[in-house]
Structure formats: C-alpha cells, structure tokens
Amino acid sequence: MPVWAPRVSKLKIRQLYETDARGIYDRALIDEVGYALLARCESFVAAVRAVAGEATCPRCGAVVSHTGQKGELLRCPCGWELTWGAYFSTIQHKQLSGAEPVLRLFREYVAAYPRARTSRERILLIDRLLHGFHWYYKDDTPTRPVAINLIEGRLGDVIAFLEDLTYGNRSTPGTRECFAVWRERAEVARGWSRCKET
C-alpha cells in the first residue's frame, strides 16, 4: 500500500518560532521541521498526481497510469499491483488534495529547501510555505490556508495555532510581515467560506 508522509506536529513548529523569536538558529530543529514539511509536500504532490491518473508504485517509484475506475487494477512492471479503489482509499480524508497554485508552492518548496544554505534562508522558506493559501481559480481569492494540509489538526485549530505563534524583535526579518499578509488573507478566506456555506 502507498504510504503518505503525515502532517507535521504543532509542537516542533511552535518551538521553531519560539527559538527564532529569541534570535537563535537551531539548525537541527529547523531541519527536523523543514524536512518533515518537505516529505509532506512530496506526498501531497504525488497524491494529487495519482488522483489525476498517474499513480506512483509504492515499491519501485515507477508511474502507473490509470483511468480512475475504482475496480481497475494498477499493475507495475516490478510486480506490484493494487486496485485503484484500494489505492485511492489511502489518500482520502488525509488533506491530500489541492489545485495548481498549491502544487506550485509545494513543488517550489521541495526544490528550494535542500538548496538553501543558510538557516535564515531555510526559516524563510518554511515560513512562506506555512503561510500559503489555496486560491479560488475564478477570481484569485484566497479560500483556505495550506497549513491545513501541512500541520495536524482541524482547520480552526490550525488557524488558531498560526495566529498564536511567537514573534519577537529578534525573529528572522520578513516573518512578521509574512504573518501580517497571511492574517489579511485569512480574513478574506473566512468571509469567503461563510458565503459558500450559506
């Protein structure tokens, strides 16, 4: 069965922002969070691709195309096989779906993070990723924070968690500005979701 990287725990992310607010770069902690997010982003991109018709073989990594029929048997040359229905059940209800703007954000993060040399660059990449949004394709309105796809918890918990992260005078420059933009977009997103519900 395919295995998807889990969403990242709030504890480590909170510690990351607390140490950053004190002006400390803890490289081990940064990379623990950074690579957990990278694995999650890779899983997200692979899951969306699988749903779009190109599943990844969990044994050898080859791409196995399918038409989306639940009973269709996915067969890889390496000998692995599974029905699409069983494959899809590993993806459902795991916050593993999104459209192109989110995929672009996640792919960019996956490519950029390992190449970033300094702790400061890595913090900024993590920060930008965590404060991304899903966008409504028709009018480019933010719909919900991508943090729901990256951090464990329900949407309301995750939003409250991001609102509660610690910033200080010694936080990496740019992080508080990123949060300010995020908060404005979150307001729009909340309004937009309410309109959709009613």
Ligand SMILES: [Zn+2]
């Ligand atoms: Zn295979």
